[in-house]
Amino acid sequence: xxxxxxxxxxxxxxxxxxxxxxxxxxxxxxxxxxxxxxxxxxxxxxxxxxxxxxxxxxxxxxxxxxxxxxxxxxxxxxxxxxxxxxxxxxxxxxxxxxxxxxxxxxxxxxxxxxxx
Numbered sequence: 001x002x003x004x005x006x007x008x009x010x011x012x013x014x015x016x017x018x019x020x021x022x023x024x025x026x027x028x029x030x031x032x033x034x035x036x037x038x039x040x041x042x043x044x045x046x047x048x049x050x051x052x053x054x055x056x057x058x059x060x061x062x063x064x065x066x067x068x069x070x071x072x073x074x075x076x077x078x079x080x081x082x083x084x085x086x087x088x089x090x091x092x093x094x095x096x097x098x099x100x101x102x103x104x105x106x107x108x109x110x111x112x113x114x115x116x
């Protein structure tokens with residue numbers, strides 16, 4: 001004897017594959033198949049704190065010399081990108097540019113000090 005298919009809650013959408021898709025409070029998708037089987041799809045949460053910290057470290061490094069803070073911003077962007085957030089790519093680029101500019105400034109300052 002087969003169990004009767006469960007009816008999905010009324011507050012969810014039906015997609016083109018005749019599956020019922022709903023969202024719960026934790027960002028997970030709950031999919032109800034036509035047979036009544038419930039499938040939970042867990043997605044990666046956005047890495048907002050990592051991205052924000054990466055930009056802040058890089059921006060402060062740009063203002064006060066980013067030999068230390070530029071690479072930290074780059075690494076935080078890399079971690080966010082590896083965790084599935086595509087914005088990590090831009091944070092990595094910004095951290096890399098800040099590091100490059102800081103190294104260039106340090107080289108120029110030392111070359112000026114050597115010629116005095």
